[in-house]
Amino acid sequence: MSSSDDELPPEAVPLSAAPTSGSAPAATAAGDLDAQPTSGAKPAAATPPQPITAVPVTLITGYLGAGKTTLVNWVLTARHGYRCAVLLNEIADSADIERALVKEPEGRDASPLAEWTELENGCICCSAKNDMVKALESLMQQRDRFDYVLIETTGLANPGPVAAALWTDEQLESSVCLDCIVTVVDARHIRRQLADPRPDGAVNEAQQQVAFADVVLLNKTDLASEAELAEIEAEIRGMNAEAGITRCQRCQIDLSRILNTGLYSASTRPAAAGEPQGSGGSGGADQQAAASQAAVTQGAGGAERKQPQQQACSDGSREDAPCSNPQCGDPNHHHHEHSVHDARVGTVTIHLPGAPLDLSRLRCWLDTLLWEETADAADLFRIKGLLHVAGSARKHILQGVHEIYDIVEGPQWAAGEPRASKLVFIGRRLRRDALAADLAACLAEQ
Numbered sequence: 001m002s003s004s005d006d007e008l009p010p011e012a013v014p015l016s017a018a019p020t021s022g023s024a025p026a027a028t029a030a031g032d033l034d035a036q037p038t039s040g041a042k043p044a045a046a047t048p049p050q051p052i053t054a055v056p057v058t059l060i061t062g063y064l065g066a067g068k069t070t071l072v073n074w075v076l077t078a079r080h081g082y083r084c085a086v087l088l089n090e091i092a093d094s095a096d097i098e099r100a101l102v103k104e105p106e107g108r109d110a111s112p113l114a115e116w117t118e119l120e121n122g123c124i125c126c127s128a129k130n131d132m133v134k135a136l137e138s139l140m141q142q143r144d145r146f147d148y149v150l151i152e153t154t155g156l157a158n159p160g161p162v163a164a165a166l167w168t169d170e171q172l173e174s175s176v177c178l179d180c181i182v183t184v185v186d187a188r189h190i191r192r193q194l195a196d197p198r199p200d201g202a203v204n205e206a207q208q209q210v211a212f213a214d215v216v217l218l219n220k221t222d223l224a225s226e227a228e229l230a231e232i233e234a235e236i237r238g239m240n241a242e243a244g245i246t247r248c249q250r251c252q253i254d255l256s257r258i259l260n261t262g263l264y265s266a267s268t269r270p271a272a273a274g275e276p277q278g279s280g281g282s283g284g285a286d287q288q289a290a291a292s293q294a295a296v297t298q299g300a301g302g303a304e305r306k307q308p309q310q311q312a313c314s315d316g317s318r319e320d321a322p323c324s325n326p327q328c329g330d331p332n333h334h335h336h337e338h339s340v341h342d343a344r345v346g347t348v349t350i351h352l353p354g355a356p357l358d359l360s361r362l363r364c365w366l367d368t369l370l371w372e373e374t375a376d377a378a379d380l381f382r383i384k385g386l387l388h389v390a391g392s393a394r395k396h397i398l399q400g401v402h403e404i405y406d407i408v409e410g411p412q413w414a415a416g417e418p419r420a421s422k423l424v425f426i427g428r429r430l431r432r433d434a435l436a437a438d439l440a441a442c443l444a445e446q
């Protein structure tokens with residue numbers, strides 16, 4: 001790839017190649033989503049349309065100036081076959097600037113590729129459960145005009161409540177599905193941003209964004225040395241061992257990493273040791289099938305989405321102190337003051353080979369774990385799991401964001417495949433021994 005090619009966006013998909021409403025996007029295989037710069041237009045992949053029940057959503061987060069708008073730009077100008085709607089959440093009334101920065105795909109006038117909705121009422125993490133949901137709902141009124149939704153959060157947003165809102169809003173949950181949380185980090189500044197302390201010992205936004213990521217784009221690699229990049233990768237892995245990390249300049253990545261990944265679908269599983277991270281274990285056309293399967297499984301009542309009895313603050317904490325986010329314009333939003341020691345975000349992975357889990361015991365334990373509010377309770381951002389459940393021939397998939405979680409049935413265990421459970425916890429104050437002991441107590445009696 002020449003350096004001049006690097007600066008050129010790939011060609012926009014001709015709208016005639018865009019999928020029709022209710023159909024799967026034309027490009028489903030990973031190779032078809034390849035958005036590396038090309039010198040000529042490639043024909044759209046001839047994958048037969050498949051029904052899509054919910055519009056996938058990629059949530060783009062990252063600290064101030066990391067390159068989120070640059071990524072949106074890249075998606076909107078790339079050849080991938082989706083018609084994207086973009087939800088911009090901009091603070092300080094800068095949405096018009098952001099919008100001006102994002103290039104309009106060629107031919108947009110004739111038939112729009114992107115729909116725009118801007119959230120104006122302050123910080124998305126504070127208004128996630130109302131403004132964003134309302135904006136998405138109103139966007140869904142024009143469902144036939146797009147196949148994919150990108151949400152760009154502000155640089156100071158905690159992506160947890162936004163992701164959670166996509167799960168918990170009853171009307172939304174059948175029409176949109178969270179596909180991937182992408183965190184863009186600035187190779188030049190991320191280490192300082194991660195280290196920036198908060199006076200009350202709370203986790204800072206940069207750490208939260210890394211913790212929630214399914215995919216981390218290590219952007220601006222032109223501004224850091226190889227040694228610095230390696231150090232950043234090690235630090236990010238130390239916080240979130242599950243996220244796939246992709247180095248890039250100007251966010252020019254293969255878009256199959258972040259679009260229609262199927263990471264939250266029922267057949268998704270945490271990557272096994274030694275597997276490439278961030279692929280979710282399924283790719284391309286398989287993901288399309290996985291997405292359909294997830295919808296069917298959930299529709300059949302296989303999923304149970306648990307929510308706390310008590311409505312939590314949108315940042316997942318109690319409403320007993322004013323929000324400390326200086327950008328939050330909502331006087332009604334309050335923020336729980338974390339009085340405990342400032343533990344760093346980390347990942348704990350627990351393998352349970354052999355013995356199956358008792359699903360009801362596991363649910364009971366998760367309820368306690370996620371909703372406990374004692375000062376030394378684990379502060380969990382993300383949970384992912386592949387579960388071997390007693391009495392079931394199917395894999396079960398656990399996904400958790402903040403205080404909500406979902407366990408859905410996945411595909412059958414293959415003949416001869418070793419049955420085992422693997423759970424990944426990302427958060428603060430995680431105690432491996434306690435988690436392992438608690439999980440051992442959730443095993444079914446043999």
Ligand SMILES: Nc1nc2c(ncn2[C@@H]2O[C@H](COP(=O)(O)OP(=O)(O)OP(=O)(O)O)[C@@H](O)[C@H]2O)c(=O)[nH]1
Pocket residue numbers: 062063064065066067068069070071154155219220221222223248249250251
């Ligand atoms: N050198 C360099 N600059 C980059 C790269 N990617 C983006 N930029 C620049 O970084 C600046 C910020 O990029 P944006 O895409 O606006 O960042 P953002 O995350 O949307 O910023 P906020 O909305 O303010 O949080 C812009 O001037 C970009 O041109 C890169 O890989 N290398």
